[in-house]
Amino acid sequence: MRECTxxxxxxxxxxxxxxxxxxxxxxxARVIPQPGSRRLLIEATAGIETLLEASHARAxxxxxxxxxxxxxxxxxLAQDRLHDVIGLFAGYVDVGEQMLSRYRRTR
Numbered sequence: 001m002r003e004c005t006x007x008x009x010x011x012x013x014x015x016x017x018x019x020x021x022x023x024x025x026x027x028x029a030r031v032i033p034q035p036g037s038r039r040l041l042i043e044a045t046a047g048i049e050t051l052l053e054a055s056h057a058r059a060x061x062x063x064x065x066x067x068x069x070x071x072x073x074x075x076x077l078a079q080d081r082l083h084d085v086i087g088l089f090a091g092y093v094d095v096g097e098q099m100l101s102r103y104r105r106t107r
Contacts, residue, residue, distance in 0.1 A: 026054040059089045
């Protein structure tokens with residue numbers, strides 16, 4: 001575990017705080033308060049495999065929501081764009097799953 005003072009690196013505290021909360025919500029980091037200090041230590045709890053799995057889960061939820069809305073979109077350009085976006089995210093998940101599968105086989 002390495003201590004890093006956000007301001008030492010010129011990062012904006014608010015951006016870092018939001019990022020840390022997001023990593024925590026994905027189960028990728030743990031925040032460790034320091035008694036008597038406002039500093040927090042951030043500990044990684046997982047690796048890239050868990051990050052990709054979490055990203056794929058979010059993408060699948062988005063794909064499902066977009067598909068639920070397909071009937072609400074008029075045929076034509078808007079519907080074509082919606083299908084393109086669904087295809088883009090579905091392709092991202094498919095390729096990511098292939099990468100994870102290959103990674104797991106080589107471990």
